[in-house]
Amino acid sequence: MSVISAFTDNNEVLVISVKGAFDFSMLNDFRQAYSCDMDKSTKVVIDMRDTTSINSSALGMLLNMQRFLEKEDGEIAIINCNQVVEKIFNITHFNKKFRIE
């Protein structure tokens, strides 16, 4: 499985890790990961340590996730991006919608 999700901190944080290329083939797995049963108060973190690359479908997936979970801008965190991924987030102004760390 290229998408791994796990709850931490007494189920207060959901960490979703994407391994490999974050593209259209991850569509169903990613959707399953964030569609699971959780509280409205649970924080969501996307861990991109093992993400090699992203294309625009990944951006679409992240936006749909935010809409589905009804989270405000800056609530969802994306961590451990590599340089290229960070650059993409910058030119697409995703740093306004998500907390890029």
Added chain:
Amino acid sequence: MIKDNVAIRNIINQFWLACIITLVVAVVASFLMGDVLIGLTIVLASVVWGIVATRWIKKSQQNVKEEFETNLHTGINTLTVECLENMAISSSNELPPLVESMNQIQAVISDASTKLHQSFNGLTENSSLQSEITLEIIEQLHTKDENDKEALVFDKFSSETSNVLSDYVDLTVNVSDKGIEAANKVQDMNEQMDVMFGLLEQVKFIADQTGLLALNASIEAARAGELGRGFAVVADEVRSLADKSSVLNDQIHKNVCLSKEMLSETNELVSQIASLEMNQALEAKDNLDSMITDLDKVSCSVAKSLDVSSGISKSIQSDVANAVMALQYEDMVSQLVVHVRSWLEDLGHGVNSVQPLLGKSDIGFILEKINTVLQQQIAHQPASRSAVAATSVDQGDVELF
């Protein structure tokens, strides 16, 4: 002359010595001879002879002296006249060419000065033209930005390009967003299809069971004989309905399968729409950034160059102004030349007025005449000594024209 005087005195002294000796000898002789009168007469004679001789010598010396001086005067006169003649000839030979040289100097300088003036005018004009052109270039590089402020054309261009890139990126993200949404819906539809298959399975099962039941009913109806004949008909109908149901079920199944296929194709299309590589955008952004940096550098260096160019223009104009001022030398030299020429001409006139007298008048008259001419000349040119005493254009009192 002095030597002669000494020699003459010596002779005179010797004479008187001789006289005294003679006197002594005479006295002695008179004593010896016993005749004082002869002795005294001899003494007297020798004294008189001495006085006369002395006077005669002096006179002859004086004559010699006078003769000598007269010869000298005549010799000097002749030499003087000869000298003056030669001076006159020499002046007549050399003055005209000198005057001519002065004229030539004036002509050459005037010509050179005119040419230099023209060159400098041309230089100034061209320098002005260059400045104008430079300003025009600056004009063309500038335009008004959205706040109606002066900005470089490049800046406007790069900021507009930046906007275009930004819009493109937003569009890409938007398309992907909607695309993924559509893909999710397709996925939902797929799940619904699977549910439908499940339902169809159930319907099939029911149809099959219904058929079996109808078969059993037929068998029971046959066992019941005549009484079961009506029931048997119903059972047959039910069996045929069950069969039709099965057939319809199969058709529905086929259609659902078809729909699923179409969904799968749609999914494929949507995946293509939603999956745009971001590389182009990244590259474009990088290129844009470096282009802006380069343009900034160009902008700076252009500004610097324009400053330098403007400074050079000013410096050229100041150099030209100095050169034009220095051309005033022409005026100064002209004045100097005029003075020299007039002096030479005066000299020539002086020589001409004296020359005819040479050889015809005596030296005293000639010298007086020369003196008069020279005095006249001196009286004519009291200012010549102080005229144009300036030796450089800075000192000279000249105006710019």
